[in-house]
Structures are given as C-alpha cells and as structure tokens.
Amino acid sequence: MDLLDNLALGFSEALAVHNVLFCLLGVALGTAVGVLPGIGPTASIALLLPLTFGFDDPVSAIIMLAGIYYGAQYGGSTTAILLNIPGESSSAVTAIDGHPMARQGRAGVALAAAALGSFFAGIVGTFVLAAAAGPLAAAALTFGSAEMFAVVVLGLVASIALASGSALKALAMIVLGILLGTIGQDLYTAVPRFTFGVRELWDGLSFVSVAVAVFGIAEILKNLHDPRTRVRVAAKVENLWPTREDRRRMVGPVLRATGLGSVLGVLPGGGHVLAAYGAYAVEKRVSRRPQEFGRGAIEGVTGPESANNAAAQTSFVPLLALGLPAHPVMALLLSALIIQGIQPGPGVMTAQPELVWGLIASMFIGNLLLVVLNLPLIRMWVKLLDVPYSVMFPAIIAFACIGTYAIDQNPFHVLVMAVLGVGGFVLVRCGCEPAPLLLGFVLGPLLENHLRRALLISHGDPTVFVTRPISGVLLGLAVVALVIAVLPMIRRKRDVVFAEED
Amino acid sequence: MTPAGPRKVAAYLGALAGLSLTLAACSSGSDPASYPDDDIEVVVPFAAGGPTDTVTRMIAEPMAEELGVQLVVQNVEGAGGTVGAGQVATEDPDGYTVLMHHIGMSTAPALYGEDLAYDPVEDFRTVGLVTEVPMTIIARSDFEPDTFEDFVSYVQENESEVTMATAGEGAASDLCGRLLTSAIGVEVTVVPYDGTGPAMEDLVGRQVDFMCDQTTNTTGQITEGTVKAYAVTTPERIESLPDLPTTAESGQPDVEVSVWHGLYVPAETPDEVVEQLTSALQTALADQSVIDQMAELGTTPVEADRATPEAHTELLTEQIATWSDVIGSQGG
Numbered sequence: 001m002d003l004l005d006n007l008a009l010g011f012s013e014a015l016a017v018h019n020v021l022f023c024l025l026g027v028a029l030g031t032a033v034g035v036l037p038g039i040g041p042t043a044s045i046a047l048l049l050p051l052t053f054g055f056d057d058p059v060s061a062i063i064m065l066a067g068i069y070y071g072a073q074y075g076g077s078t079t080a081i082l083l084n085i086p087g088e089s090s091s092a093v094t095a096i097d098g099h100p101m102a103r104q105g106r107a108g109v110a111l112a113a114a115a116l117g118s119f120f121a122g123i124v125g126t127f128v129l130a131a132a133a134g135p136l137a138a139a140a141l142t143f144g145s146a147e148m149f150a151v152v153v154l155g156l157v158a159s160i161a162l163a164s165g166s167a168l169k170a171l172a173m174i175v176l177g178i179l180l181g182t183i184g185q186d187l188y189t190a191v192p193r194f195t196f197g198v199r200e201l202w203d204g205l206s207f208v209s210v211a212v213a214v215f216g217i218a219e220i221l222k223n224l225h226d227p228r229t230r231v232r233v234a235a236k237v238e239n240l241w242p243t244r245e246d247r248r249r250m251v252g253p254v255l256r257a258t259g260l261g262s263v264l265g266v267l268p269g270g271g272h273v274l275a276a277y278g279a280y281a282v283e284k285r286v287s288r289r290p291q292e293f294g295r296g297a298i299e300g301v302t303g304p305e306s307a308n309n310a311a312a313q314t315s316f317v318p319l320l321a322l323g324l325p326a327h328p329v330m331a332l333l334l335s336a337l338i339i340q341g342i343q344p345g346p347g348v349m350t351a352q353p354e355l356v357w358g359l360i361a362s363m364f365i366g367n368l369l370l371v372v373l374n375l376p377l378i379r380m381w382v383k384l385l386d387v388p389y390s391v392m393f394p395a396i397i398a399f400a401c402i403g404t405y406a407i408d409q410n411p412f413h414v415l416v417m418a419v420l421g422v423g424g425f426v427l428v429r430c431g432c433e434p435a436p437l438l439l440g441f442v443l444g445p446l447l448e449n450h451l452r453r454a455l456l457i458s459h460g461d462p463t464v465f466v467t468r469p470i471s472g473v474l475l476g477l478a479v480v481a482l483v484i485a486v487l488p489m490i491r492r493k494r495d496v497v498f499a500e501e502d
Numbered sequence: 503m504t505p506a507g508p509r510k511v512a513a514y515l516g517a518l519a520g521l522s523l524t525l526a527a528c529s530s531g532s533d534p535a536s537y538p539d540d541d542i543e544v545v546v547p548f549a550a551g552g553p554t555d556t557v558t559r560m561i562a563e564p565m566a567e568e569l570g571v572q573l574v575v576q577n578v579e580g581a582g583g584t585v586g587a588g589q590v591a592t593e594d595p596d597g598y599t600v601l602m603h604h605i606g607m608s609t610a611p612a613l614y615g616e617d618l619a620y621d622p623v624e625d626f627r628t629v630g631l632v633t634e635v636p637m638t639i640i641a642r643s644d645f646e647p648d649t650f651e652d653f654v655s656y657v658q659e660n661e662s663e664v665t666m667a668t669a670g671e672g673a674a675s676d677l678c679g680r681l682l683t684s685a686i687g688v689e690v691t692v693v694p695y696d697g698t699g700p701a702m703e704d705l706v707g708r709q710v711d712f713m714c715d716q717t718t719n720t721t722g723q724i725t726e727g728t729v730k731a732y733a734v735t736t737p738e739r740i741e742s743l744p745d746l747p748t749t750a751e752s753g754q755p756d757v758e759v760s761v762w763h764g765l766y767v768p769a770e771t772p773d774e775v776v777e778q779l780t781s782a783l784q785t786a787l788a789d790q791s792v793i794d795q796m797a798e799l800g801t802t803p804v805e806a807d808r809a810t811p812e813a814h815t816e817l818l819t820e821q822i823a824t825w826s827d828v829i830g831s832q833g834g
Binding site: 042043045046049050053140141142143144145185187188189190199202203268318322323324325326327328329330331332333334335338339341342345346347348449453456457459 | 562563575581585588619671692696697698703706707721722
C-alpha cells in the first residue's frame with residue numbers, strides 16, 4: 001500500500017536521532033511561544049529561520065519550524081486557562097470555560113483536558129493529512145470567496161452560543177468586535193479607516209493587544225474592584241487529573257471537534273481561525289448542559305483545543321499538496337524550503353517524498369513529545385496559582401505589557417491595551433462578555449474581505465451567494481441555525497407570558 | 503554554509519525570550535572607523551516569508567560572513583512597505599539599521615503623495631541594487647486564450663468581464679498589473695488579496711482570471727501546469743522557464759517590468775560605512791550559493807557594477823519618474 005510505504009519512508013527520516021531532537025526543540029520552543037503572549041509562531045519562526053540555513057538537511061529545518069507552529073497551539077491554552085490571557089487567537093475560546101475551571105480549583109483538570117484533546121486531535125489531523133492531502137486540497141480549491149463568506153456567516157450565527165448570558169448583549173459585542181476589526185487600511189482601496197490620523201492604526205489593532213486587554217486586564221480590574229471575587233484559587237485544588245466523569249464528558253467533544261477542525265483547517269482564506277470558535281458553538285449546541293458553558297464546562301475546553309490542533313495539522317494540506325501557503329506561517333515554511341534549494345510547487349510531494357513524508361511522520365512524533373512534555377508541567381503551572389494576588393496582578397500586567405510591546409517593538413500597542421483594558425472592564429460591569437467581542441474582531445475582517453471579493457469577482461451580482469451550490473447550502477444552514485436559536489427564545493418568552501397570565 | 507555555533511543559538515534563543523528588545527539599544531557603536539562591531543538590523547518592510555523577505559535572507563548570511571557580525575532580519579510590515587521604510591528613515595545613520603526594499607520604494611511617492619512620511623531620495627542613501635526578479639503573466643488553467651497575443655485581444659474585447667488578482671495595493675503584482683492594463687488600454691476588475699499566497703490560491707482554484715506576479719511565486723505552479731503562463735516581462739527569456747516568450751516577442755514591448763530589490767541606509771550615514779556595506783553586498787551577490795538559490799526562483803543577482811550607490815540612485819530616480827507617470831495617469 002502506498003500510504004504505508006510513504007509513512008515508512010517518512011518515519012525512517014523522522015526517527016533519525018538528529019531529527020527527533022530538532023522536533024523536540026521545535027515543539028518545546030513552540031510551547032514556550034504559545035505561553036508568551038505577543039510572541040506568536042510567525043515572529044518566532046521568522047527569528048529562527050536563519051538558524052536553519054546552516055542545516056545540511058532541509059527535512060530537519062522544516063521539522064523544527066513546523067514543530068514551533070503546532071507546538072504553539074498547545075502552549076496557547078496555558079495562560080488562557082490560568083490567567084485568562086489568551087496568547088493566540090484560538091485560545092481565546094479556551095479561556096471562556098478554562099479560566100472558570102481554574103477558579104474552581106480545576107486548573108489541572110482543564111490543562112490535562114486541553115493537552116489530551118490536543119494530542120488526540122493532532123494525531124488524527126496528521127493522519128488526515130497523510131491519507132488525503134491530495135483530494136482534500138483539490139476540494140478546498142473549489143472554495144472561493146462566496147463559499148468562505150458563507151462559512152464565516154454560519155460561524156458567526158452559530159457563535160451567538162458563545163455567550164452564556166443575554167443573546168442581545170452577545171450580538172452587540174460581536175458587532176462592536178467587527179467594528180474594531182475595521183480599523184486600519186482598507187484592503188481594497190488602501191484608504192485608512194477610523195485611524196484619526198494615527199499612523200500606528202493604519203495596520204489595525206493587533207489581536208494580542210485586544211485579547212490581553214478585554215480578557216486579562218479587564219479581569220484584573222474586576223477583581224480589584226470587587227474584593228469578594230478575589231478568592232485564593234489554589235486553596236481548593238481538588239485533583240490534577242480528569243475524573244472518570246470528566247473523561248466520559250471529554251470523548252464526544254474531542255471526536256466532533258477533531259472532525260470539524262480537520263475540515264476547517266484545509267479551507268483557504270482563514271478557515272483555521274474558525275476552528276476553535278466553531279467547535280465551541282457546536283459543543284454548546286449539542287450539550288445536555290448548555291447552562292454550564294461559560295461557567296467551567298470541560299467540553300468548552302476540550303472542544304476548541306482539539307479543533308484548533310486538528311486544524312493546525314490539516315492547514316499543511318495546501319502547502320504540501322499544492323505548494324500554496326494558506327497563511328503567513330506556511331509562507332515562512334515555504335521560504336525555508338526555497339532557501340534550502342527546494343522549488344516549491346504542486347510537485348513537491350512527488351519530487352521530494354522524503355521531505356513531505358518525513359515532515360508528516362515528525363508530526364506524529366511531535367504530538368507525542370508535546371503531550372509527554374506538557375502533562376508533567378501541569379503540576380508546575382498549577383503551583384503558579386499559589387502566588388498571592390499582590391504579586392500576581394503586577395506580574396500579569398508586566399507580562400501583558402512585555403507581550404504587547406513585543407508585537408513589533410512599539411509602545412503604541414501597550415497604550416492600546418491599557419485603553420481597551422479599561423473599556424473591557426466597563427463592558428464586564430455592564431454584563432457584556434469579552435468572547436463574542438473577540439470573535440467579531442477576528443472574523444469581521446474575514447467576513448468583509450470575502451463578501452467584497454465575492455462581489456468584485458461576480459461584478460456586483462449578489463446572487464452568487466445562493467447560486468453557487470456550496471455557498472447556497474451553507475447560507476441555508478445558517479438560516480436554519482438562526483431559526484433554531486431564536487425559536488426557544490420566542491417560546492420561552494411566550495411561556496413567561498403564559499405563566500404570568502396563570 | 504557553516505553549522506550554527508552555540509553562541510548563535512544562544513543569541514537567537516535569547517532574542518526569542520524578548521531580549522531582542524534590547525538589540526537596538528545595544529547597537530550604539532557610532533564610530534565609523536570601527537564599523538561594524540555589533541549586529542546589524544536589516545528591516546524588511548513586508549511579511550516574513552514573502553519574496554522580499556526571502557531575497558533578504560538569502561544575502562544576509564554571506565553579507566554577515568563578510569562583515570563579521572550578525573545581520574538580524576526584522577519584518578516591519580504595513581501600508582505597502584511605507585511603515586518599515588519610514589522607520590528606517592528616522593533611525594540613527596550609523597549603519598546598524600539597513601533597509602531592504604523592492605520596487606515599491608519608487609512607487610510610494612505616486613501612490614501615497616502627501617501621506618508619505620519620508621522622501622525615498624532625500625532621506626536615504628543607496629547601498630546598491632540586489633536583484634531584478636522577472637514577472638510572469640499567468641491565468642487560471644481554464645482561461646480561454648492560449649497565447650499572449652490571444653490574451654491581449656481577449657481582454658480588450660471582454661474587459662468588463664475579466665478579473666485580475668493582485669497581492670494588495672502597491673504590491674509587485676499590483677504594479678505589474680497597472681503597467682500591463684495601461685499598456686493594452688483596458689480597465690479590468692482588480693481583485694486585491696492580502697498577500698501573494700491567498701491570491702495564488704484563488705488563481706489555482708480558478709476563482710479569478712489572471713495575475714502578473716514574480717517568478718519567485720509563480721515558477722513552481724507554471725512548471726506543474728496548475729496555471730496557464732503567457733509571457734515573461736523581461737527583455738530576454740529566462741533560464742528557468744525557457745519556453746515562455748517575452749512580452750516584447752509577443753508584440754507588447756511596453757510591458758517590461760521587473761521587481762528590483764535594493765539596500766538603503768538613512769541619509770546621513772558616513773561614506774566609510776556605506777562603502778563597507780556595498781562591498782559586502784557585492785561579495786554576497788557573487789556567492790555561489792546565492793546564485794544557486796536565486797536561480798531556483800528564476801532570478802539572478804545583479805552584476806557588481808549595478809550593486810553600487812551611484813548606479814542604484816540612478817535607477818531609483820528614473821523609476822520614481824516612470825511610476826509617477828503610470829500611476830498618475832490612472833488616478834492613483
């Protein structure tokens with residue numbers, strides 16, 4: 001069988017001692033990068049790229065750089081759970097239930113659930129990549145901007161589920177997030193929007209400043225404002241390992257999220273960004289305990305974490321099968337290949353089988369290394385919660401400032417974070433949640449870009465969204481999802497009315 | 503290529519942990535006689551992994567060897583490369599901050615006018631030209647015309663129907679597209695993307711009709727036949743794609759454009775420092791591994807006599823005039 005031969009070839013490359021070490025180095029660095037906000041995988045891969053020029057073997061270079069990327073998806077959940085500071089866009093979702101779990105003394109369980117879910121999803125995602133990269137890539141190419149617009153709409157509609165409180169407030173937060181996302185130079189006309197003459201705003205607000213502000217800083221302000229919420233978290237650490245009940249509740253989410261993440265990861269134009277948000281929405285929808293979401297439901301941690309890791313693996317599909325970099329990290333890996341003298345293109349898989357299959361095999365090894373690396377660290381991370389608030393708060397703020405400054409060594413981002421942090425606190429006081437805001441901020445630009453691009457390509461004809469079959473079906477699903485979401489609300493209102501009449 | 507020494511590894515790990523913040527502060531050696539005695543920062547005003555970034559990283563290694571210090575590549579993206587260039591313009595003119603910029607250095611005045619915070623000629627000194635990357639005119643694999651002549655007449659007849667992908671305003675593909683459409687006298691629908699990768703993805707996926715982009719991005723797809731190639735925009739055919747005719751051969755001599763890359767330092771940088779950088783650049787361009795790597799991308803390093811401040815200043819001034827005509831005529 002071809003697949004087995006190819007995998008055998010891959011493992012013979014990836015299991016070479018030096019390649020295992022580079023893989024370990026990559027995933028360990030990735031974990032660190034994921035933990036530190038502001039230093040994203042793109043920046044760190046760019047920084048380490050020159051180091052790989054000296055490598056004799058292009059496989060080693062690519063194994064290490066890829067390890068940084070998917071390793072960062074593991075590490076990103078750590079600060080989200082412990083400190084409510086999401087380091088990467090995908091881990092913002094993990095914070096919604098992960099941090100409440102930590103506050104209930106279940107930080108260890110949340111971290112373990114994230115690590116185990118990620119491990120399973122990473123392995124499955126890699127397997128999907130190995131078995132079906134070619135056909136998947138071909139299918140992904142049929143997704144144009146009309147289809148991507150429909151996917152994002154479906155994602156946004158489903159995500160009203162992200163809110164645990166009022167749906168109206170969630171909607172308002174999504175819209176506010178979308179508006180924040182429009183700041184900066186317009187892609188189509190190069191006109192700066194909402195920049196008020198501030199040069200630094202031309203490139204828009206950075207995700208890290210927004211996320212750290214509305215989650216981390218707002219959380220600290222809330223705690224300082226109301227001393228009663230300042231409970232010592234670690235005082236009641238129950239257990240570090242998921243209980244039998246926890247494990248039972250993890251199985252469904254892991255399986256569903258892995259499937260969803262694998263599919264979304266392949267899509268062009270930012271599909272991988274949707275994975276974590278989509279998985280959260282799905283889990284809340286299918287759960288028999290939706291009221292627990294937002295208050296420490298383990299499904300809300302395992303789902304997004306699994307989806308996000310599966311997507312990280314399958315987002316290699318366009319690169320390996322077609323030589324097309326779907327996002328900046330993939331572009332960097334492509335550039336590493338070029339510098340190693342490998343002509344990128346759709347022929348890479350046949351021309352350089354040992355490279356492609358070596359990389360795929362190394363992902364199995366890397367995911368295993370990651371779980372081995374991360375599980376023992378949990379004990380240490382949880383200890384961090386013993387630190388008293390008088391030390392912890394200044395430390396988090398310092399950490400947040402360094403992280404936002406590090407985005408591109410510009411103090412402007414720190415200022416943005418400070419302003420948005422106060423704004424975020426006001427919103428929290430008004431009972432609005434930060435997660436839908438961040439969702440709007442991340443998906444808003446995707447929504448706008450794909451909408452406008454689809455209309456440009458159709459020469460202004462809006463019917464493309466329904467006449468193109470995939471886009472039509474997806475938008476139909478979005479309408480159904482909206483009806484399902486609204487119906488119970490109407491019924492509940494009616495029940496309330498009836499109850500009052502009785 | 504030498505294997506990475508432990509000092510170098512330590513340096514990068516340190517940088518990763520946030521110590522890179524202090525790099526700028528440490529580069530204080532301002533005595534031109536001892537230049538260089540510290541790491542040199544090379545600012546690339548575009549995303550890591552893009553063509554300009556790739557070219558920079560190719561020459562950074564041999565230049566570092568020649569100068570005896572590290573060259574640290576910094577990507578300062580945004581606003582068509584003007585953010586990074588603007589930043590370098592205001593740096594200390596001590597040779598420890600160098601700018602690598604492409605053709606956009608000459609188009610920025612026409613594109614941004616009053617909004618441009620610097621003057622590409624007055625605020626910089628040129629170190630030298632690095633390479634000229636040829637452009638290719640490519641289309642989705644099922645686009646009707648088969649030759650460049652057919653393409654031109656097809657686009658002229660169906661201009662309201664045809665869509666052209668670009669990697670965003672001011673990107674190389676945008677400039678080449680403007681030149682091509684103005685040369686053949688058409689106005690097509692321009693579809694900008696956020697970078698070359700996504701644009702290429704939609705072209706391979708047959709969502710848009712055509713694009714004009716650098717061989718660094720297109721050669722692999724052309725040789726595999728996932729896109730249709732019509733012509734290369736250089737005076738001569740290129741080695742990596744010998745079957746591809748030139749635009750001049752196909753009756754469009756006006757469509758001659760290449761994405762040149764050059765090195766710059768802030769205006770007040772002393773002569774001794776510029777001389778050292780120019781000589782290191784010339785050594786790097788003669789390096790066999792650089793020649794080989796560039797060949798993979800369908801380009802070549804420029805001859806030593808063009809990698810000089812004089813020759814490059816001449817090219818830059820001439821290009822600023824050319825592009826102000828092309829862009830000005832289309833209303834920016």
